[in-house]
Amino acid sequence: MADQAKTKTLAGLGLTAQDGREAQITGIAVDSRDVKDGFLFAALPGTRVHGGEFIQYALRMGAAAILTDREGAQIAAKELEQSNAALVLSEDPRQVLAYTAALWFGVQPQTMVAATGTNGKTSVATFTRQIWELLGKEAMNLGTTGVEGAYQAPLSHTTPEPITLHRLLADAAAAGVTHGAMEASSHGLEQRRLDGVRLAAGAFTNFTQDHLDYHETFEAYFSAKAGLFSRVVAEDGTAVINIDDPKGVEMKMVADAHDLHVITIGKAEDADLRILGQRFDLTGQELRFSWQNGPAQQVRLNLVGGFQAENVLAAAGLAIGAGEDAKDVFATLHELKTVRGRMELAATRENGAPVYVDYSHTPDAVKTALQAMRPHVMGRLIVVLGAGGDRDKTKRPLMGQAAAQNADVVFVTDDNPRTEDPATIREMVMEGCPEATNVGDRAEAILRGVDALGAGDALLIAGKGHETGQTVGTDILPFDDVEQASVAVAALEGRLA
Numbered sequence: 001m002a003d004q005a006k007t008k009t010l011a012g013l014g015l016t017a018q019d020g021r022e023a024q025i026t027g028i029a030v031d032s033r034d035v036k037d038g039f040l041f042a043a044l045p046g047t048r049v050h051g052g053e054f055i056q057y058a059l060r061m062g063a064a065a066i067l068t069d070r071e072g073a074q075i076a077a078k079e080l081e082q083s084n085a086a087l088v089l090s091e092d093p094r095q096v097l098a099y100t101a102a103l104w105f106g107v108q109p110q111t112m113v114a115a116t117g118t119n120g121k122t123s124v125a126t127f128t129r130q131i132w133e134l135l136g137k138e139a140m141n142l143g144t145t146g147v148e149g150a151y152q153a154p155l156s157h158t159t160p161e162p163i164t165l166h167r168l169l170a171d172a173a174a175a176g177v178t179h180g181a182m183e184a185s186s187h188g189l190e191q192r193r194l195d196g197v198r199l200a201a202g203a204f205t206n207f208t209q210d211h212l213d214y215h216e217t218f219e220a221y222f223s224a225k226a227g228l229f230s231r232v233v234a235e236d237g238t239a240v241i242n243i244d245d246p247k248g249v250e251m252k253m254v255a256d257a258h259d260l261h262v263i264t265i266g267k268a269e270d271a272d273l274r275i276l277g278q279r280f281d282l283t284g285q286e287l288r289f290s291w292q293n294g295p296a297q298q299v300r301l302n303l304v305g306g307f308q309a310e311n312v313l314a315a316a317g318l319a320i321g322a323g324e325d326a327k328d329v330f331a332t333l334h335e336l337k338t339v340r341g342r343m344e345l346a347a348t349r350e351n352g353a354p355v356y357v358d359y360s361h362t363p364d365a366v367k368t369a370l371q372a373m374r375p376h377v378m379g380r381l382i383v384v385l386g387a388g389g390d391r392d393k394t395k396r397p398l399m400g401q402a403a404a405q406n407a408d409v410v411f412v413t414d415d416n417p418r419t420e421d422p423a424t425i426r427e428m429v430m431e432g433c434p435e436a437t438n439v440g441d442r443a444e445a446i447l448r449g450v451d452a453l454g455a456g457d458a459l460l461i462a463g464k465g466h467e468t469g470q471t472v473g474t475d476i477l478p479f480d481d482v483e484q485a486s487v488a489v490a491a492l493e494g495r496l497a
Contacts, residue, residue: 030044041054044093056079065086066087112197125141130336138176139180149177157185200322205245243264275310282354303343308343347489360462363401382410383462389418412439416464449488
């Protein structure tokens with residue numbers, strides 16, 4: 001792990017105390033329980049409580065400096081006045097912490113890129129890593145599925161907080177990683193977690209309803225994602241933008257306003273990476289595309305779902321934008337492999353009917369996944385889905401509606417109910433698909449979905465994707481959709497020991 005057994009001055013970290021006082025910093029922390037003698041403690045505003053409430057504890061643990069805003073300083077005014085700790089005030093302490101963490105750890109992989117959008121971030125980041133690996137680079141991707149590639153580690157957030165993120169980047173660089181692709185979540189962008197990362201390129205995939213429980217409005221949600229191009233990607237960097245998305249033109253305007261190089265992708269005639277045609281079969285698709293109005297090129301993608309072509313081209317755009325030769329990048333595309341939990345073939349019945357698992361957990365993602373599967377399916381399209389608890393409630397009936405409009409048979413079940421009543425969540429989903437079958441137990445719902453498969457049919461298990469646990473209350477119970485699909489097929493066909 002990156003070593004914190006060192007010291008830096010406040011000035012060396014780009015910080016200035018309110019009274020000009022200097023301090024020797026031995027580490028940085030956002031949790032007062034992690035503070036040791038000489039640490040800088042960042043007391044950040046939170047959704048439930050302000051970090052200023054914990055300044056008193058950080059001071060008792062020996063903090064040499066406090067980074068916070070005026071509200072945080074007012075909360076702990078008495079304790080700060082009685083201490084010798086330096087006080088660093090900022091109107092945006094989260095952004096300051098991000099830059100401070102970058103300076104503290106000092107190194108990161110020399111080439112970093114990031115992808116934002118409601119859907120597709122994990123696929124784009126993973127495909128970008130795969131492209132680099134096929135070109136002989138030591139590469140990793142980090143996000144929802146953890147850290148994968150030449151350096152591996154678990155993650156608790158899609159976009160980690162800055163101290164965790166920069167410790168990870170420094171560790172990866174020390175392990176020889178030269179190229180990294182990140183997922184830039186709207187939460188991470190809004191909270192300035194990426195601001196200290198030197199990004200050579202960023203990609204925008206799409207924009208649909210999600211996280212309105214946090215951002216409250218579409219405008220605030222879009223603004224958070226636009227921060228990737230307005231604030232984080234380097235001044236001479238590249239923006240890769242899906243111009244087919246309704247928000248694509250607006251996002252391109254953001255990138256243009258900040259003088260970024262722009263690579264557009266999509267079916268539009270003026271797209272730089274233009275999709276010319278797709279032909280689908282049981283296990284993948286043939287993709288015809290062109291690059292900067294050049295001759296048509298054709299590649300086999302062993303990926304189910306038309307939208308995967310957009311994800312692949314977004315990844316190609318990131319690799320090109322970060323310095324790779326376009327011809328070399330295109331030569332790798334036929335070797336790209338499905339991302340775990342993203343349109344992943346989990347099992348196949350003896351009659352040839354496939355079972356896919358996908359992380360689609362928004363109305364648009366469910367719609368997109370089902371519509372993308374339709375050209376691959378001769379018979380009925382069956383879906384098993386639910387909605388998460390303690391999250392945006394407005395999308396639940398919309399998810400049911402997306403399933404009802406795009407599948408032939410629908411089973412509504414529990415996703416991660418968390419602290420909500422599972423039955424109530426299912427009822428809200430059922431508002432959008434009243435003809436669906438309500439099956440609370442997810443394993444039973446998957447079994448019934450698999451049992452319904454006839455020759456030529458296909459089943460999509462939506463919502464949890466790569467996850468290996470189901471959150472019920474505050475407990476995480478072992479549950480893997482891919483594993484359950486295999487168990488269901490084996491049980492129904494008499495192959496279970």
